[in-house]
Structure formats: structure tokens, C-alpha cells
Amino acid sequence: MISAAIVGGTGYTGIELIRLLSAHPKVSIDLLTSRSEAGTRADEIFPSLRGISDLVFSDLGDETLYALQKCDVVFFATPHGVAMKQAAALTQAGVKVIDLAADFRLQSLADFEHWYQQTHSCPELLKTAVYGLPELNRDKLAEAFIVGNPGCYPTTAILGLKPIIEMQNKQAVRLIESRIVIDAKSGVSGAGRQASLALNYAETTDNFKAYGIGGHRHLPEIEQGIEQLLVSQFSQQVRFLPHLVPMIRGMFSSIHMALTEAGAGIDWQQEFEDSYAGEAFIDVLPHGVYPDTRSVRASNRLRIAIHQDNERGELTVLVVQDNLVKGAAGQAVQNMNVMFAFDETLGLNAAPIVP
Amino acid sequence: MISAAIVGGTGYTGIELIRLLSAHPKVSIDLLTSRSEAGTRADEIFPSLRGISDLVFSDLGDETLYALQKCDVVFFATPHGVAMKQAAALTQAGVKVIDLAADFRLQSLADFEHWYQQTHSCPELLKTAVYGLPELNRDKLAEAFIVGNPGCYPTTAILGLKPIIEMQNKQAVRLIESRIVIDAKSGVSGAGRQASLALNYAETTDNFKAYGIGGHRHLPEIEQGIEQLLVSQFSQQVRFLPHLVPMIRGMFSSIHMALTEAGAGIDWQQEFEDSYAGEAFIDVLPHGVYPDTRSVRASNRLRIAIHQDNERGELTVLVVQDNLVKGAAGQAVQNMNVMFAFDETLGLNAAPIVP
Amino acid sequence: MISAAIVGGTGYTGIELIRLLSAHPKVSIDLLTSRSEAGTRADEIFPSLRGISDLVFSDLGDETLYALQKCDVVFFATPHGVAMKQAAALTQAGVKVIDLAADFRLQSLADFEHWYQQTHSCPELLKTAVYGLPELNRDKLAEAFIVGNPGCYPTTAILGLKPIIEMQNKQAVRLIESRIVIDAKSGVSGAGRQASLALNYAETTDNFKAYGIGGHRHLPEIEQGIEQLLVSQFSQQVRFLPHLVPMIRGMFSSIHMALTEAGAGIDWQQEFEDSYAGEAFIDVLPHGVYPDTRSVRASNRLRIAIHQDNERGELTVLVVQDNLVKGAAGQAVQNMNVMFAFDETLGLNAAPIVP
Amino acid sequence: MISAAIVGGTGYTGIELIRLLSAHPKVSIDLLTSRSEAGTRADEIFPSLRGISDLVFSDLGDETLYALQKCDVVFFATPHGVAMKQAAALTQAGVKVIDLAADFRLQSLADFEHWYQQTHSCPELLKTAVYGLPELNRDKLAEAFIVGNPGCYPTTAILGLKPIIEMQNKQAVRLIESRIVIDAKSGVSGAGRQASLALNYAETTDNFKAYGIGGHRHLPEIEQGIEQLLVSQFSQQVRFLPHLVPMIRGMFSSIHMALTEAGAGIDWQQEFEDSYAGEAFIDVLPHGVYPDTRSVRASNRLRIAIHQDNERGELTVLVVQDNLVKGAAGQAVQNMNVMFAFDETLGLNAAPIVP
Incomplete structure (x- = not known):
């Protein structure tokens, strides 16, 4: 079992990560953060999680930041610009980072700054980031410490x-x-x-x-x-x-x-x-x-x-x-599977819901 | 032709009033107000009105308040608590008032204050208000100056x-x-x-x-x-x-x-x-x-x-x-028709839209 | 692993059974029938099943009826009146039957015939059928051979x-x-x-x-x-x-x-x-x-x-x-779990899909 | 007032024609036909028409065909292939025809027969038909007897x-x-x-x-x-x-x-x-x-x-x-307005329904 954290768990990609990782046989979600909902149980925000998860949102304070460094992998389901501020400390601590926002998608700094209207805070790390499309980058992902999960x-x-x-x-x-x-x-x-x-x-x-x-x-x-x-x-x-x-x-x-x-x-x-x-x-x-x-x-x-x-x-x-799945949280889990040398389909085999 | 004003025209009952009154053969909408959208054309907010109405939202300032007093009828499509603040001045100027919010629905002050958590600003006017359900109150509506349009x-x-x-x-x-x-x-x-x-x-x-x-x-x-x-x-x-x-x-x-x-x-x-x-x-x-x-x-x-x-x-x-129609704006127009002795169905004959 | 069959797999309860049983760790779906789609792969009718199931619909002919008798459990996701015609042969062969239609819900023959406008073909079996609500009938279900899965x-x-x-x-x-x-x-x-x-x-x-x-x-x-x-x-x-x-x-x-x-x-x-x-x-x-x-x-x-x-x-x-789940196919699987002394939640732990 | 008929009034373009023409100040709908619903009131099929229209569907028998020839305009809201069978008799009787299906849209017989898989029954009339897009063909429409209303x-x-x-x-x-x-x-x-x-x-x-x-x-x-x-x-x-x-x-x-x-x-x-x-x-x-x-x-x-x-x-x-409007029934009414030299917007001025 690896230890995972989800930073920013109150959005749709956040709850989708909780749903997928809760059923993953090799992952334990040990930390869930939210600035706005710190102290609240996740299943109060999402009653669909009652009986599935008893996680409580933590604030992104020092204690949490320290706890994140004990995890094996941290998912950022946050707005653009959050992951890049935490990535250096995490990777230095040996934690793998998967960002579902755009901080590590575009290799061109100029493009990033033009389209997202902010300065990149860790351009050197950006160079080591891998674009998280396993069907193209499987080998690189196996070695990656920072993954920019693709846009949908x-x-x-x-x-x-x-x-x-x-x-x-x-x-x-x-x-x-x-x-x-x-x-x-x-x-x-x-x-x-x-x-x-x-x-x-x-x-x-x-x-x-x-x-x-x-x-x-x-x-x-x-x-x-x-x-x-x-x-x-x-x-x-x-x-x-x-x-x-x-x-x-x-x-x-x-x-x-x-x-x-x-x-x-x-x-x-x-x-x-x-x-x-x-x-x-x-x-x-x-x-x-x-x-x-x-x-x-x-x-x-x-x-x-x-x-x-x-x-x-x-x-x-x-x-x-x-x-929300192949276009976001599912692909993030697939990337994680590759990064940790798990079977790539682990936790991702559920049938589509029809009707 | 009577002259009508709509106070608070940016909500769904507001646009529904604009839609209905624009097609009413005996009404001219002469004034439309909105705090948030003053100076903006209504058809910028609601492109469906392009070609239907060229009204521009006015702020609810002194000039507008004065202009309201020149109208024959003023509709309040505002949150609860707005109409009761304007009603005295308007009725004194001989203007008929139809409030689509709750200010003039409940005759009991205690009930109003309990359920809407605010003090009523014109309890004496409330006594003269007529509950705008034409099928019950047709006669009273014919004489009314203030009408509380029913809840849906x-x-x-x-x-x-x-x-x-x-x-x-x-x-x-x-x-x-x-x-x-x-x-x-x-x-x-x-x-x-x-x-x-x-x-x-x-x-x-x-x-x-x-x-x-x-x-x-x-x-x-x-x-x-x-x-x-x-x-x-x-x-x-x-x-x-x-x-x-x-x-x-x-x-x-x-x-x-x-x-x-x-x-x-x-x-x-x-x-x-x-x-x-x-x-x-x-x-x-x-x-x-x-x-x-x-x-x-x-x-x-x-x-x-x-x-x-x-x-x-x-x-x-x-x-x-x-x-939005019989439950709000249409009933308000029906009330207006009764109050001005128009044929009660004027402007309200359009067939339902199916499918 | 037990061997299961689904009779009438082309409706919504049918596909839901396929979805749930395909992920059940102790069940193998060995037979799937459909009069209208005999010979067709299930994933041609429901492309969502591509990669999940390679089952092919069989007709309900003699060969299939014989094969059904080799199963451990047969689910009927058919119109009312189908299961009662097959139930005797199956139970005699020691096969457990779960009917998702109404054939075994009402204990009163008169009620059945009044509301479903057909004669019951096996009134004596009806007496042995258990109403499949595990929260009420758990003990009886553990011994049951015929289960009438409740209406939604x-x-x-x-x-x-x-x-x-x-x-x-x-x-x-x-x-x-x-x-x-x-x-x-x-x-x-x-x-x-x-x-x-x-x-x-x-x-x-x-x-x-x-x-x-x-x-x-x-x-x-x-x-x-x-x-x-x-x-x-x-x-x-x-x-x-x-x-x-x-x-x-x-x-x-x-x-x-x-x-x-x-x-x-x-x-x-x-x-x-x-x-x-x-x-x-x-x-x-x-x-x-x-x-x-x-x-x-x-x-x-x-x-x-x-x-x-x-x-x-x-x-x-x-x-x-x-x-379609607790109201139909999920409850049928829950009943099956009880009937075969499996953990009652087996195959039924997936989190709800939100949003 | 002109006299109009709608052949095939039970589809969505049919009810939309009834809705629009019922409010048209210069049109009386005098005949409404339906094979499947002959004898039934339109407002039984479409309760939204209760109080709007008391028309009864006629079968397309001889009597009806004769009555159609007394109308000024006949709309065909039928499947492809129906209008072309009636058009000759109607135009000979001086009746204008507007077909909302495809019989008179394509000028090329080969194209018609290829795409609609049927033989055209009046190729000579097809040559006189006008494609009913007023913004392109206004002048021709003013003289037209047969109009092929465009596809959406x-x-x-x-x-x-x-x-x-x-x-x-x-x-x-x-x-x-x-x-x-x-x-x-x-x-x-x-x-x-x-x-x-x-x-x-x-x-x-x-x-x-x-x-x-x-x-x-x-x-x-x-x-x-x-x-x-x-x-x-x-x-x-x-x-x-x-x-x-x-x-x-x-x-x-x-x-x-x-x-x-x-x-x-x-x-x-x-x-x-x-x-x-x-x-x-x-x-x-x-x-x-x-x-x-x-x-x-x-x-x-x-x-x-x-x-x-x-x-x-x-x-x-x-x-x-x-x-259903500019893409079908509304355009048909617009064409009719041009064909009868009415103001082109007559009966078509209602505001869009938002929300």
C-alpha cells in the first residue's frame, strides 16, 4: 500500500479522485486538504461518500505540509498555480507529485505565462516534469517525480x-x-x-x-x-x-x-x-x-x-x-499506476454506467 | 396605452415581465431599473430580447424614483423588502403597485416578520393591499392600489x-x-x-x-x-x-x-x-x-x-x-389587466410551447 | 466461483446485472439470453460493455434451457410472466432463481391475477418463494430457492x-x-x-x-x-x-x-x-x-x-x-449474496457517481 | 383572412404550425388532417392546445381532399413523399402549397431519388417549385404556387x-x-x-x-x-x-x-x-x-x-x-406571408422564451 494525499479535494476532480482511490487496492488516502472546508468531513460535503470514506479535510498549514512530505504521492486537484508552489519541497522529500491543473503541462514558460497570466514559480522543475499521457510517455512516467496531468x-x-x-x-x-x-x-x-x-x-x-x-x-x-x-x-x-x-x-x-x-x-x-x-x-x-x-x-x-x-x-x-475520468482523475490514477509500477489498470476497471 | 415600469428587471420574473408586457397591446414599458446593471441595455443581458426591446436599465436613484411616479403602474420584480420601501411614495402619486415579492402577501405582520426576518416598513399600507389572485379577489383588485402578487x-x-x-x-x-x-x-x-x-x-x-x-x-x-x-x-x-x-x-x-x-x-x-x-x-x-x-x-x-x-x-x-407565468409574471399582468379594467386575458393568450 | 445466468439481458436491469456481476469476485456469468438479440454480442447492444464482457446472447431454446439447469443461479430480468414458466424445472434441478419481475412478489394469487392480468402458472411454487428484501427476510433468503425481487x-x-x-x-x-x-x-x-x-x-x-x-x-x-x-x-x-x-x-x-x-x-x-x-x-x-x-x-x-x-x-x-440498483439489480445481487452465504456486500461496494 | 389547412398535424412541425397559425391575425386554420388520429380533437393529443384550438383531425379521404381544394394554402407537415402526390390537384385548383418535407427541396431528380430512395411523382411540378428561403428567394416566393420549405x-x-x-x-x-x-x-x-x-x-x-x-x-x-x-x-x-x-x-x-x-x-x-x-x-x-x-x-x-x-x-x-421555428414551421409561415403579400413578420413576432 502506498500513502496518497489529495490537495484540494472539494472540486469535481477531487471527489472523483476520492472515489477512485478509495477503491484502489494498493492505495491508502491518508490526507485530504481544503482551505475552505478544513475540519469538515468529506462525506458532509459529498453525502455520496457516506460509508465510503471517513476522511476529514485538513487546512494547508505547516503541519499538513509536513505530513504531505511523508506521503508517497500527492495529487493536486487545485486551481492553476498551487502545485508549483509546493512541488519543490515535496520532490526534495522524495514525494511524487501529480498535478491535475496546468502548472506542469506546458513546457514553454512563455506559453504558460501568456495563457495562464501568472509567473511560473519553479521553471527548473518544469523541465523535469513529464506530461502525463501514458499512451505517449509511459517510459518517462515510470521515472517521473512530477507529472502534469493533461487537460481534458x-x-x-x-x-x-x-x-x-x-x-x-x-x-x-x-x-x-x-x-x-x-x-x-x-x-x-x-x-x-x-x-x-x-x-x-x-x-x-x-x-x-x-x-x-x-x-x-x-x-x-x-x-x-x-x-x-x-x-x-x-x-x-x-x-x-x-x-x-x-x-x-x-x-x-x-x-x-x-x-x-x-x-x-x-x-x-x-x-x-x-x-x-x-x-x-x-x-x-x-x-x-x-x-x-x-x-x-x-x-x-x-x-x-x-x-x-x-x-x-x-x-x-x-x-x-x-x-472527469480519462480527462482528469482517472488519467491521474493511471499515471500513478505507471509511476509506482502497478498494473496500469488497477482501480480503473469499473464498467461505465449505462443508462 | 398605460405607462409601466419594472423595478428589478434582471431576474427571471423581470425578463418574463419584459417578454409579456412587450407584446401587450395596451402597455408601454417606459422604465426598467437594476442596481447592478444600470446603464446596460436589457438585450445585452438577455440576447433573446434583441429586436424585442431596446430598454436600458436605470439605477434606482432620485431621478428614476421621480420618473416612477409618472407611471401608471410599477411592477416590483425585486427581492423581498424593496417594494415596501417605495410603495408609499408611489401610491401617494397615484401609481398602482404590483409587488412580485412577498412584501404585501401576508396580512399578518407577525407572520411576515417571522418568516421573512425583517420589519415591515409600511404596516398601514399592508392593510390596503390586495392579494393578487384574480380568481378570488377580482372585485377588490379592480379598486386596488397595492397588490401582493401571490407566491407560486x-x-x-x-x-x-x-x-x-x-x-x-x-x-x-x-x-x-x-x-x-x-x-x-x-x-x-x-x-x-x-x-x-x-x-x-x-x-x-x-x-x-x-x-x-x-x-x-x-x-x-x-x-x-x-x-x-x-x-x-x-x-x-x-x-x-x-x-x-x-x-x-x-x-x-x-x-x-x-x-x-x-x-x-x-x-x-x-x-x-x-x-x-x-x-x-x-x-x-x-x-x-x-x-x-x-x-x-x-x-x-x-x-x-x-x-x-x-x-x-x-x-x-x-x-x-x-x-414564472401564472406563478409570477403572468399573474402580475393578469392582475394589472383587472386593475385597469382591460380584458383580463390581454397579452396572455399565447399558446404553451410544446415540445 | 458460482455460475450465473441472466435471462433477458437487453433491458436496463439486464445490463445493470451484467455490470454488477462482471465485477463480482465470486460469480461467473456463463449464460445470457435474449429472444430478440440471440447471436449478438452484448457489447454490440451496449458498447459500454466493450472490454468488460464478451458474452453473446443465446435464444431461450432447449439447449439454453438445459444449460440454465447447470447454473447455480438464474436471474430473470424479463417481463412479468416469464420466470414462473421456467422456475419449476430450474428449482427441480437445484438451481436458485431470482426473478426481477413480479411473478414471485405477491403471495396472494388473486392480487397477482388482478394487477398483472394473467394466471399464475405455478401457484404451489409461489408459496415457497421468498420476498427478496434482505433487511426483512435475511434468514429466509439464506434457505430460499425462489426469490421475488421487490419492486422499486x-x-x-x-x-x-x-x-x-x-x-x-x-x-x-x-x-x-x-x-x-x-x-x-x-x-x-x-x-x-x-x-x-x-x-x-x-x-x-x-x-x-x-x-x-x-x-x-x-x-x-x-x-x-x-x-x-x-x-x-x-x-x-x-x-x-x-x-x-x-x-x-x-x-x-x-x-x-x-x-x-x-x-x-x-x-x-x-x-x-x-x-x-x-x-x-x-x-x-x-x-x-x-x-x-x-x-x-x-x-x-x-x-x-x-x-x-x-x-x-x-x-x-x-x-x-x-x-436500477437497490431498486432492482443491486438488490438481486444482495439477495444472491445472502442465498450463497457470501459477504452480503460483495460486488456492491462501489461509491455512487457524483457529479 | 385566408383559409389554411395543415396536412399531417400530429408531429412536432404540425403542432408548431397550429401554435403559430392560431395566433396569426390573417389566417384561419380550417382543416387539419391525420391518418392515425382522424376524428380526434387536436387538444386531446396536445393538451397544451386546450383553449387555443378546437380543431378535429380529419382523415385524408376524398371529402377532405375536396375540402383542401377550397383552401388558400395547404401546409404539408408529413413524411417525405406525401405532398408530391397531392400537389398537382391542389395547384390546379389554385391552392398554394408549402411542403415542410423534402419533396420540393432538391431540384435535381437524381439527388432526390438517391437520397430519399423514392421516385418523384411530379417532376414537372418540381421545376416550378421555389426553395422557401425568403432571405434568398423573396421575389420568387411572391409568385410561387409550390414551396419546398428548407431543411433545418x-x-x-x-x-x-x-x-x-x-x-x-x-x-x-x-x-x-x-x-x-x-x-x-x-x-x-x-x-x-x-x-x-x-x-x-x-x-x-x-x-x-x-x-x-x-x-x-x-x-x-x-x-x-x-x-x-x-x-x-x-x-x-x-x-x-x-x-x-x-x-x-x-x-x-x-x-x-x-x-x-x-x-x-x-x-x-x-x-x-x-x-x-x-x-x-x-x-x-x-x-x-x-x-x-x-x-x-x-x-x-x-x-x-x-x-x-x-x-x-x-x-x-x-x-x-x-x-422547429426558423428551421421548419416558422419559416413556413414566413413563406406564406411572402406568398400572400402580408407583412413578412405577421404572427412571428413573439419573443423567445428565456429561461
Whole structure:
């Protein structure tokens, strides 16, 4: 059993971590913190946890900071900018850090500071951080001390493009044209657990809208994924437009590409199946089966469907995941499994909830 | 054309008043106020009003207060406690006041102060206020200067009980046993347009709960309706339990009663039909037709279904309305129509929106 | 490991059984049947099961019937009237039967035939069937060969009334008046997985309605629970009115009672806590905490809140459960655990899904 | 007053026509037909119409066919293939026909027969039919006898592209690159009023999916709009991908284009505002205001937002409408107004319903 702490456990990724780790056979949650709810039992805030967890929120004071250093792993389910302030002390104490916010996602300091409007407090540590997408970075994660858990949209985008960019690199010829349109849709829980007029039920339900139209923080992360993680040999321009769907959980990314003649020569269904053959959490759907978000509800699986139309020169990749699981807390647990050399699926095998 | 003002136009009852009055053939909205949004066009806050209204919110400063006194009628779509501070000046200037909050609903000062936790600022005016339920108070409303627009739940409760209490009074014998259970359900818009964690989409949707379990402000208003408006000769004890339904609009009150032997002798379906025969906005559904809330969506109609089971000695009255229309803004317009001797249905004839 | 079969696996209780049993450490699902989908993989119908189950639906032909007799337990997730035709052959072969439909719920043949409009095909077996509510019938279940898994509403009603009726029996004096109002609300999945205009999304969402107003099949089951299971010494008349809530899962029963003077002398909060102290799946919420349905989503827990108002002589019991879990498939698995002397919570410990 | 008939009034476009025409000051609905509901009052099927309409459904027998020929206008709210069988007799009798299905949308017989899998029964009449998009075809509509009311998606696509294609034609130079991605999202009412497992509430809510991935009937209609109605001088290839949103009404089309250098030289915000300056139902939102579907709920308005990013060479046009109003019944009434030389906005001025 390893000893885990969750810093900032009152948000949706926080409760999802509690839910997943409480059922994990090799993890004990020994510490849970919250500035606003210090002293309160977690199951008072979330009655769904009654009988599941008897944890009490601690404040993030000196005593807690000291206790964190005794843990094996600390998850930060906090706003952007919190983890980077604690990471140095923790890693020096040999504690592994998994940040579910953005502090360790973007390798470019300039990008981080531009998009998140704050100075990075530990740029040297940032260089050692590993981007927590096991399907790309499994080896590095096994050695990592700091992991930047990916954003939800970038997870779908990068995994939806990986077999294509890799094949393009391998063949050293353009298979898709330069412009990629990622028209993405998220459930409302992605906006976090907060009091907000815009998220009020009566404002949000029976309604659909786009947001982040002029630029969303996940765009540079997607671009980094294509350029640095997948090391695309060809420039790819991404138009990323997120939308808000009146549903609690779920993310659906429709990725539109134009095939070159060379690209049309490839059987992309087969290529995706081969590329992800060994991945426990990536499910390439059979030809003609199309995904819906509920098919991954409350699960760490991400499902991909391919539609290739050579006559029109189109390739469409549809990617679904639960934004709170594979898009956040589940992926964090998967990263932890890799970091501690556990079976990667440990604690993550539960079936999706349908209906 | 009469000149109307809406004080506090940024809530859901405010926008509903703008929607209804903008289409009313005898009303011009000349003034719209909001502390928080002074200087802003209404259609910036509510883009649905683009092309419908070019009103700009005014602050509630001296100039506005003076302008209000030039209007024929002022609607208060404000929190409790605002209208009572302005009502004296307005009525002295000959302006009619319709308060959609609770300042002029309860005749008992003690009840008001107990349930709303504030001192009433114009108790003498309260005595002249008329409870704005046209189906009960039509004559008084025609002469009224101050109208307390009913709460949404009391509208369903009082109209659902009226034919029964009246018949019981008429026959001077108990027709229903003393205990009445009103198990009521409301859409989320009833909680108002506000930033609130409890009303966050991800907290509210796919979820159902009761609230106000230990006592809700609408209970004394229902009791006042039975005892004072309907002048019940028999004591009736009410258990009122409201619930929150994951839907935007709509209110459904299930009223459970036990029939006495005398009560079982009455054909309640017929009795309700007769009692409401002349009412434009009360629809007693035929025997065996049961209501759903969408059948009144965005409409001022209130529909009632009767289920009488003499074998079990049960009488169930089901009442539906749109909480923002007959339960708030529509009823206010209906009251206005009566107060200004317009056709009572003017501006209120639009069909419900289905689906 | 025991060998289990699910007859009729294409409905919502069917897929829920597959989900729960696939994760059960002592059960192997060896057979899955469906008339309509014979030959199809379950994960083609329910893509959420991809990677979870590779079962294929069998037809209910002779070969399958023979194979069923080799199982240790057979779950019937079929329409009413199917299990009673197979039960004799199975029990003769030593197979335990758990019927999630109504064939073995009502002990009274007359009631069964009146409410379900069919003749019972094995009245002698019915006498040996045990009503599958472990919190009442644990001992009998340990010996049972045929179990009638309770209806969803009766589960909430009987468990919400049990401590009261038992205390009333014990004290041999009326604690609540004779008339009980159960105003119950269910999510839409309770209506089953079917093509139906009334259940079409555009008909059902943003809408609320009552149904079964003149009489619902679960009423005689609730009455049987009070009279025969709880052996109430006093007659209790129940008004049961179910409603449809626009949510997928969840059931909320508001039970309204009037306290007698003797009843007001009891601390019902304490009484419920004591009564259910040892029950793993019954959670009596602390005083002042009120339940919502999502707090039990996808979980076998049932939560109860008590509101006692001696001044008004009222006792309100609020009960929530997931209609597909404690209200159906989860309770069936709990029954199986008892029948096979497994730990009663095996396979049923997963935390509710929130948000 | 003109005399109108609605053939096939039991679907969602049928009830929407009844709702809109019942409030139209110059129209009397004199006939309403339905094969399945002949003899039934409309307000029995749709209780929301109680007090609004006392129409009774007629069968489509000889007597009714004769009566239809006495009307001024007949709306077909029927499945594809019904209107074309009645159109000849009606137009010969001088009756104007508005078909809300697809019989008169596609000018190409081959396209019609390919996509709708039936033979067209009156190809000669098809040539005289006018595509009912008033913003493009106002003059032709004034003379039309047969109008093919546009599909919902094509309405958003064609109106979202019109100012661009027209400007491109005018300048005779490519302003956008050839490939256009239309990623569109519709509420569930677009699938019609039908019993369907796929549309069951528990299957559809809290869920999001794409459909028509390999080809949707609205694609050739969009292409016809670009090529023939807008007479694009440049070839434009369209990738059209529709999605299903868990909401009742509303359609949101995200149109993604790449700007050429010439295209980047144009101020598209200004261009759209100018292009639609005189249009009562087209609202070009101010720069930086983005649409949501509820802002047009139950209204005939269509709102457009422009996002131009010259640095990235991107132009995004977002279009929202109510799929049942501007996307169907409202547009049909607008067409009727033009055909009968009424004020184009008559009966269509109601404000959207928010919240």
C-alpha cells in the first residue's frame, strides 16, 4: 500500500479522485486538504461518500505540509498555480507529485505565462516534469517525480491524432493537409464545482453554445502535443473550438481533416486498431460503430471512431471520454499506476454506467 | 396605452415581465431599473430580447424614483423588502403597485416578520393591499392600489382547494378530513437567476430532492389563503413539502385529501368544472386526463385534474402551472389587466410551447 | 466461483446485472439470453460493455434451457410472466432463481391475477418463494430457492416504514394515524428500455407528471409489505402516487404520516438509527441532512431522512435509492449474496457517481 | 383572412404550425388532417392546445381532399413523399402549397431519388417549385404556387454562408479556401415525434453523439444552396457532420473556414451586418457576443456570430435557430406571408422564451 494525499479535494476532480482511490487496492488516502472546508468531513460535503470514506479535510498549514512530505504521492486537484508552489519541497522529500491543473503541462514558460497570466514559480522543475499521457510517455512516467496531468480536451485531441502524425512521420510525406479542425464538446462538470450564474441550471439546460471562441488554454497544449510529443515533421494548424453540452459528464471531439492522395492510400481504421492494440484504455470502435459519451460514463476508457471518405478526401476522427475520468482523475490514477509500477489498470476497471 | 415600469428587471420574473408586457397591446414599458446593471441595455443581458426591446436599465436613484411616479403602474420584480420601501411614495402619486415579492402577501405582520426576518416598513399600507389572485379577489383588485402578487406554490394550493373549501362552507359540514398533504414540485427557475453552487447544472440535473422540509415561507401564505381568503369554517391542517425538479419551468402540486362520508357524496369533477366555468386561465381537465407541466409551459394557464376514489375515501387534486407565468409574471399582468379594467386575458393568450 | 445466468439481458436491469456481476469476485456469468438479440454480442447492444464482457446472447431454446439447469443461479430480468414458466424445472434441478419481475412478489394469487392480468402458472411454487428484501427476510433468503425481487417503489416504502410499524407492534399502540401518503418520484429508466412515444426525450424532458393515479401495481406489494412482512397490528391505509422525474436514475419517496400522541413521544431519528444500525446498505442520515437521488447514483445504498414535527403532529420520512440498483439489480445481487452465504456486500461496494 | 389547412398535424412541425397559425391575425386554420388520429380533437393529443384550438383531425379521404381544394394554402407537415402526390390537384385548383418535407427541396431528380430512395411523382411540378428561403428567394416566393420549405440544417448553413459566397462572387476572387467544415448540432425534437428506442429519454439525456457520419440528406441541399441559389463561382467542398444534443429545441451550426489573403482583407463582421441589414429575422450579433440556442427558443429569429482571426487565417461563423421555428414551421409561415403579400413578420413576432 502506498500513502496518497489529495490537495484540494472539494472540486469535481477531487471527489472523483476520492472515489477512485478509495477503491484502489494498493492505495491508502491518508490526507485530504481544503482551505475552505478544513475540519469538515468529506462525506458532509459529498453525502455520496457516506460509508465510503471517513476522511476529514485538513487546512494547508505547516503541519499538513509536513505530513504531505511523508506521503508517497500527492495529487493536486487545485486551481492553476498551487502545485508549483509546493512541488519543490515535496520532490526534495522524495514525494511524487501529480498535478491535475496546468502548472506542469506546458513546457514553454512563455506559453504558460501568456495563457495562464501568472509567473511560473519553479521553471527548473518544469523541465523535469513529464506530461502525463501514458499512451505517449509511459517510459518517462515510470521515472517521473512530477507529472502534469493533461487537460481534458488535449487528451482527446492528441490521442485522436497520434496514429496519423506518427504514420506521417514514418512515411515522411504529408498524409493530411495542414489544417485540422477540432470541434469539441464538453459536459458542464468540466467547468468545475462553483457558484456561477452562467452555470446555473436554468441558464445551461436545454441550451447549447460555443465558448473560448477567440482562444482557449487547451490550444497551446494541443499544439505542444502535436509538435513536441508527437514530433510532427509537418506543420499542422489547428482550429480548436469548444462547446458546452447540457450534460454532466462527457466529452466528444470531432476531428476533421482533409486527406492528401497519400493519406487516402492508408486504411485508417486498420492503422488506428494496430496503433492502439495494446492499450487497455483506448478502444478503437469497429468500422461503422459510432461513439456516444455515455458509453464511457464514469470510466477511464476513451473510445475512437474513424470515418474515412476517400471520394471526398475526408478523414473524421471521433473521440469520446469522460472528462472527469480519462480527462482528469482517472488519467491521474493511471499515471500513478505507471509511476509506482502497478498494473496500469488497477482501480480503473469499473464498467461505465449505462443508462 | 398605460405607462409601466419594472423595478428589478434582471431576474427571471423581470425578463418574463419584459417578454409579456412587450407584446401587450395596451402597455408601454417606459422604465426598467437594476442596481447592478444600470446603464446596460436589457438585450445585452438577455440576447433573446434583441429586436424585442431596446430598454436600458436605470439605477434606482432620485431621478428614476421621480420618473416612477409618472407611471401608471410599477411592477416590483425585486427581492423581498424593496417594494415596501417605495410603495408609499408611489401610491401617494397615484401609481398602482404590483409587488412580485412577498412584501404585501401576508396580512399578518407577525407572520411576515417571522418568516421573512425583517420589519415591515409600511404596516398601514399592508392593510390596503390586495392579494393578487384574480380568481378570488377580482372585485377588490379592480379598486386596488397595492397588490401582493401571490407566491407560486400558494397559487396552485389555493386554486386547487378553492372549490372544496367553498363547498364545505356552503354545506357547513366537513367534506374532507382536517389534514391536507400538499406534496409540491418546482422547476429550478423558481430559485431565481443567481450564482449558486446548489443550482449549478452539474449539481442539479439528473437529481431530485426535497427542500424547506422544516418549514417554507409559502406555508403561512397557503394557510392564510384557506383561513382568510376562503374563510374556511373548519380548521384544516396543511403539510406542505416542496421538491426541486431538474427542469427549467413548471410547477406540479399533488394535493392529497381524505374524504368524509359527506365528501364522498359529491362529484368533485363536476364541482370543479362548475366552479371554474368562467375562468379564462383555469382549465379543469376532463375526467381521466392528467396534467404535465409542459402543457402550460410559457403560458398563463393553470390546469387541474381531479381523482376521486370513494372506495378508499381519497381525493387527489393535481395542479400544474408555469411557475414564472401564472406563478409570477403572468399573474402580475393578469392582475394589472383587472386593475385597469382591460380584458383580463390581454397579452396572455399565447399558446404553451410544446415540445 | 458460482455460475450465473441472466435471462433477458437487453433491458436496463439486464445490463445493470451484467455490470454488477462482471465485477463480482465470486460469480461467473456463463449464460445470457435474449429472444430478440440471440447471436449478438452484448457489447454490440451496449458498447459500454466493450472490454468488460464478451458474452453473446443465446435464444431461450432447449439447449439454453438445459444449460440454465447447470447454473447455480438464474436471474430473470424479463417481463412479468416469464420466470414462473421456467422456475419449476430450474428449482427441480437445484438451481436458485431470482426473478426481477413480479411473478414471485405477491403471495396472494388473486392480487397477482388482478394487477398483472394473467394466471399464475405455478401457484404451489409461489408459496415457497421468498420476498427478496434482505433487511426483512435475511434468514429466509439464506434457505430460499425462489426469490421475488421487490419492486422499486415497495423497497423504499417498506424500508421507510419498517422501524415505525415494528415499534407500533412492539408498543401495541397506534403511533401513527391510519392514513399514510406515499408521494413517490422515479427517474425514467424505471419505465424500461423501450421504444415509446411517451418516453421520447422531447416528450419527457423539462416536464413532470404523475401516473398510475387510479392505481399502480406496486400498491398491493406495499400493502403486503405492511400487513404480512411487517405484520402490522393496526390497519394502515396507503395512498400511493408515483410521478415521473426527468432524470435517468433515482427514486425519491416522500412518506407523510400524522403522529398520534404516543407517536410524538418517540425520537424517530434515534429509532431509525438504532433499527438500521447493522445494515450495510441502509444509511439513516443525521438529523437535518436531507437526501438527494444523486447521492446513491449507481450504488446499492438507500438513504433515509427523518423529519419529525411534534407541534404539527407530523412525521415525514424521505427515502432515496437508485431504482436500477437497490431498486432492482443491486438488490438481486444482495439477495444472491445472502442465498450463497457470501459477504452480503460483495460486488456492491462501489461509491455512487457524483457529479 | 385566408383559409389554411395543415396536412399531417400530429408531429412536432404540425403542432408548431397550429401554435403559430392560431395566433396569426390573417389566417384561419380550417382543416387539419391525420391518418392515425382522424376524428380526434387536436387538444386531446396536445393538451397544451386546450383553449387555443378546437380543431378535429380529419382523415385524408376524398371529402377532405375536396375540402383542401377550397383552401388558400395547404401546409404539408408529413413524411417525405406525401405532398408530391397531392400537389398537382391542389395547384390546379389554385391552392398554394408549402411542403415542410423534402419533396420540393432538391431540384435535381437524381439527388432526390438517391437520397430519399423514392421516385418523384411530379417532376414537372418540381421545376416550378421555389426553395422557401425568403432571405434568398423573396421575389420568387411572391409568385410561387409550390414551396419546398428548407431543411433545418441547410437554413443555418446557407444563411451562414450567403454573405461570403456573394462577396466572393462579386469580387470574383477566392476569399475562403475550398473546404468548408460545418459541424452542426441539433436538439432532439428534430428527429420528430415518434416511438423510438434511440430517442428514449434514458438513452438520449446526459449523452452526446454524432450521426449521419457517412452522409446526411441535408448535405446535397446545402450543396445546392451554395451552387445554385448562391451561384458560387468557385467550387466549395462541404464536410457536414450533424450531432444530437440533449435538448428539446435548438440548432447550432459551427461553420469553419480558412481565409485566403484576399478574404482576410475583408471585415466580415461589417459585411454580415450590411448584408442582413434589412432582414427582420436575421440577427448578426455584435462583435464579441456569441450565441446560444435558447436565445431563439420558440422564435423565428436566427442569430449569427462572426469570429475572424487573420493571424491564423480563420473565419468561424456560428449560427443558431430554433429547429422547429426558423428551421421548419416558422419559416413556413414566413413563406406564406411572402406568398400572400402580408407583412413578412405577421404572427412571428413573439419573443423567445428565456429561461
